[in-house]
Amino acid sequence: MTGAGPLELLAGRGTDLLVRVVAAACSARELPRMAEELAGLVVRSARALTFCDVYVLAEDERVLEWKGPPVPLGEGDVGWVAAHGRPRRHPDGRGAAVPVHSEGTVIAVIDVRSAGAPPPEDLELVTALAGLFAPVLCSCRRLRTAREREHSAERFAERAVQAQEAERSRLSREIHDGIAQRLASLGFHLSAAERAMPEHHPEGLAQIMMARRLCELAAAETRAAIGGLRPPVLDDLGLSAALATLAREAGDGPGPSGPLDVTVTVEGELEDALPDHVQTALYRIAQEAVGNCLRHAQATCVDLLLEHSHDRVRLKVRDDGIGFPVRDVLGQGGRGSRPDSYGLRGMRERAELLGGRVAVTSRPSAGTTVEAVIPIPGRHRGGVSPS
Structure with a gap:
């Protein structure tokens, strides 16, 4: 040395x-x-x-x-x-x-x-x-x-979400194949009973008609529960078609400010289909954002953009409504406790569970934009931030 x-x-x-x-x-x-x-x-x-x-x-x-x-x-x-x-x-x-x-x-x-x-x-x-x-x-x-x-x-978060969505799918199938089918059968028999009831029994006929209405209401609530657990359109047609269906239903509904013009744009292509839990998260975020437009925004048009890239998916929902002060609703840290902040918090939590982010930008009289960015599992490297 x-x-x-x-x-x-x-x-x-x-x-x-x-x-x-x-x-x-x-x-x-x-x-x-x-x-x-x-x-x-x-x-x-x-x-x-x-x-x-x-x-x-x-x-x-x-x-x-x-x-x-x-x-x-x-x-x-x-x-x-x-x-x-x-x-x-x-x-x-x-x-x-x-x-x-x-x-x-x-x-x-x-x-x-x-x-x-x-x-x-x-x-x-x-x-x-x-x-x-x-x-x-x-x-x-x-x-x-x-x-x-x-x-x-x-x-771990991905597996937790996958397990949650798998359980939702199982419950959805069980309700569809069980309760929903029995309600449909019950409605059929009530209709048959209504036709068979003699006209000189008005009280019995009124009871059957009331039972039919209750059965129809229960069937509608069952369909809503199935859609809440796992939107059937996602399984049948995929995310892009599900968003188009969401847009069509929102446009057909009676908005508080008149008809709502909802457009959907899809950009980019993926080599493989998105995992089910990612599709569900993006659909739920879009559903909540469009629902907020219908309930609060007084908007006349809403634009949905679904953008695929190599390692992430971006969903942007933008309206021309009255807007709102984001800080007042969500608070300084974005974790507001007001009742009208629950939907926005839910969107953020869905994205964050999958390693993504949701950004909400709005101001009075200038509309609102909700932007979600979620990494594609297996291709995510590094942090995700909307840009």
Whole structure:
């Protein structure tokens, strides 16, 4: 050993080496790409080293990860160095494994090889680089852990929503195949009884007619319950057609300000159909937004835009109504407690459960826009924010 410190040793190899180390540390690469970049930096900086791999300790601290199969702690030269925290030369004398320490713990191992016995100055260089690599790899490990936990939380939320929608679908089918069919049969028999009732029994006829009306009301409520659990149009036609049906029904209804003109635009295409729970969430958000237009906005036209991109879906509902002060309804933090804020909060909660966002923009006399952005499962990387 020369006795020089790591920085002095590296500076002796030229300032460009320190520049390359800093450039690697400041890059946006994540594990395992960062480990491969650092391994290449070792080979390029040494005089006689021909090969290098950087093994990084996994979160469970039981194996070391690299581009090949994981190496269990304590197994082989690399595993031994990780377990004992000391460098170790390979038995053939043509390389060594050097630990990377962070706060007294081995977080990685640099494994180098050469054609013959590696020069002492190259091993000193590797040891010096290990000291500089430590904070870089430590940050990468923390970032990876944070993202894995974030993705795990997203997957849990997705599974929870999927389970909820599956249960809703099951209940919808049971009601449709059970109660709804019995009500239809009951209505048929009541109609038959009404036709068969002699005219000289007006009281009996009135009772049957009342029973028919009650049966029709119960059937309508059952259909509404089925639609509330799982809109049948989603299963039959998909999201785009479901939105078109929603628009047509909203336009046919008696709006407080006269007829409501609702248009639907679909942009972009997807390689695969959206998962059912994502379609349901987007449909429910659109349903709530259009319902708010009918109940509160006094709008004459509403535009629905469904936009597909590679990794996310955007739904925008915009009206020309009277608008409202968003802060007054939702509050400063967007979590209002007023009764008229429940629908807006529900839209946000649906999107957030799927890792998405809902933005509401409005002001008096300027209309309202509701914009939901939801990532497509399996393609989502990073945060989502409406733009």
